[in-house]
Amino acid sequence: MEKAINYYELKQELAAAGFRDPGVNDDLRKAIFMEKDDQQLSTAIGEIGFDLDLMRDAHGRLSFIGYSATLGAGNGNWQLQNFQPDVPVSDAILLLQTRAGIGSDEKLSFIPISRSETQTQIHLLKSNVMNTQNLEFLKKSLLNLGFGDKLNDKLEKQINQKTPEFTLDARHEFNQKPINYQLHFKAGDTEGMYFFNKFDASLNKGKDQEVNQTFYINKGNGITAKEAFNLMEGRAVHKQLFNKEGEKYHAWLQLDPDNLTQNGNKEIKRFNENYGFDLEQVIANKGIKEMRTAEGQENLFRSLKKGNAQQINVEQNGEEKKYFISASPQYKTVDLYDHQMKKIKREELLKPEHKQATGKKQNQQQKEGLPEKKQPSRKRKISV
Secondary structure (H helix, E strand, O other), X not given: OHHHHHHHHHHHHHHHHOOOOHHHHHHHHHHHHOOOOXXXXXXXXXXXXXXXXXXXXXXXXXXXEEEEEEEOOOOOOOEEXXXXXXXXXXXXXXXXXXXXXXXXXXXXXXXXXXXXXXXXHHHHHHHHHHHHHHHHHHHHHHHHOOOOOOOHHHXXXXXXXXXXEEEEEEEEEEOOEEEEEEEEXXXXXXXXXXXXXXXXXXXEOOOOOEEEEEEEOEOOEOOOHHHHHHHHOOOOEEEEEEOOOOOEEEEEEEEEEEEEOOOOOEEEEEEEHHHOOOXXXXXXXXXXXXXXXXXXXXXXXXXXXXXXXXXXXXXXXXXXXXXXXXXXXXXXXXXXXXXXXXXXXXXXXXXXXXXXXXXXXXXXXXXXXXOOOOOOXXXXXXXX
């Protein structure tokens, strides 16, 4: 009778810990009726093996005194941990899997740990995993946004020091114009999590004229370092954005120097697809050499959408001329510059075939003795 009670109580205790395999119950029944003082039951849950330790007291009753769990026995990432009997199997599995996942240095631990110690280790390991992933995400964000990897060491140092809020400085130069950046990082509510929220850009345009603008980052996405420079130079940038419902849309962005926000930032004008600016249609059939191949078109459009003033080659009257163009979505056209980046009239960007065709038509009329069509007078009538 005593042995039956002992079996029933141990069965309930093991089941509460998470050991419900019928094979364990069969082995337990056999162990109850054996005369050995120490007994060990073996089982497995998934890829983790367990050895359950039982000890007989002075009254001949077996007690559950703890267990060991192993993962990956025999390989280079072998994990073993002894647990006290109050530790649920689910916690033991989670601890070993987490250790193995991050390649923990703690491989074999024979000192039994309690439930609270197990949960503390799980929390610390998860925090370390999250912190590592967070750091890698921030580094990737810096790279994607055009700040490279030179700030990585400083970033990691500040995060390891658990600085609640900090800034990192960067400096680039585009078109022989230096631009300074100050990147803002802030710790979140979750321990060890940091966010790259915004960066301030300062562009010196000479003659004591300095342009300042703050650009905000959302989940690692936003205006890049080069795009910020182009916007501050007055050009437009084409970006993928999200509305309040989280739906994607594309729009041209341009700073509005005449309207400022409360914090002194220039307002950002948006021109979406419905505005009617078609970049390809604007520059098609203008004799632009880069438009003659699919690859050339793709490279040209990509550069213009990033806000660059892109060099083009145009054939006019048998000669090839170099210009620079940039998108001007507000006026549904492009701005035209000479080789010194001085703005010139857009009318210079004409399709060469049109001029050649006009010349041939006039020559043919003269050969056939046909009168040339008179051009309408441009004189304005004067009202008296």
